Amino acid sequence: MTLIIGLTGGIGSGKSTVSRFFSELGIQIIDADFLARQVVEKGQPALREIEQHFGHEVLMSGELNRPFLRELIFKNEQEKLWINNLLHPLIRAQIVDQLAKAKGDYVLLEAPLLFENNLDKLTDYDLVVDASPALQVKRACARDGAGEEVIYAIIASQIDRKTRLQKADFIIDNNHLARSALEKIVQQLDTQFRKLKN
Template sequence: MLVIGLTGGIGSGKTTVSNMFRELGIEVIDADEIARCISENNPDIKSKIKKYFGAVALDDDGNLDRKYLRNAVFDNEEKRIWLEKLLHPLVINKIKEKIKKVESDYCVVSVPLLFESGSESLFDRILVVDLPEMMQLQRAMTRDKSDKKSIEKIAKSQINRKERLSMADDIIDNSGKIDSLKKKVTKYNNLYLDLCKSRTG
């Protein structure tokens, strides 16, 4: 099974690219979705988060207050590292389980902090969605209805653009229009299908 790691900075368009791969019949595993599921549905994990961050980490219904947690971890590196260490091993195990069940020719695993979490060894190739940093900030501010300062804090927790690009096997430039992006995703889909054939052939 060919496994593609998909990553990129905040606001780069990872979700859009993931959805385009899905439209082409490729299974996409979303690490953020898995982390959300684990933190919400695992009572032990939720309890540890509450103990560490305090009752403010939960909303009135007893669910995790994601907005509070996001602000808390990006304001404090120690808290961010603690939360990542708690969730990362569980997320990786779940990703491995899901990869085993994939039925498409190859699969894409979307991991926002792929390089930062040291997850490179899970993947056969790494595809980075890229944009100029100013465009990233503008798109993320519009999407999250957030201010520039908050988005910049999140961006600072990620490796810089130059480093990310230097570690990529494949790069999609998402600074253009949606039709252009679709063509690029289709190009990489064809490449990955060819790689699958060469492996089995």
């Protein structure tokens, strides 16, 4: 059996960089965000349902207008609930399917909402990449070009930092790490995870 390690962290924590380092070590990454994008691609039934629900403005050149939808659901709890009820079962089914096919000592399930969506029920251990909210906002604004207000709203919609850390089996404190130091930590964790398997 392949060991399943959940990888999560708040927006701007550096989770994607950590994931990339694991990938460079030959570890298979199952990316919940990537699967979430797949289920709403052009021609997918879920995209038609979203269009019927929100109207044509939610599409741009036949594809999902993500910034428009994000603004919409962060201001409206009911709409957020509707979209989650539609998409989460579809995404979870894809994740379960990919985990069943995974090979190697361990596989990483990268999911920003690992705990919020109870995806940790599918994992053996969970790794949290942590950063202070101020640093999260600074990084996310620089990366996404979004306003601070939007980033703070996303942070507020995610599980609180203290609870996330309590649920973690492994933590990377990514507040002031250089890239090389972060890469070294990933290499050490890779060794640990392989030992857990054996």
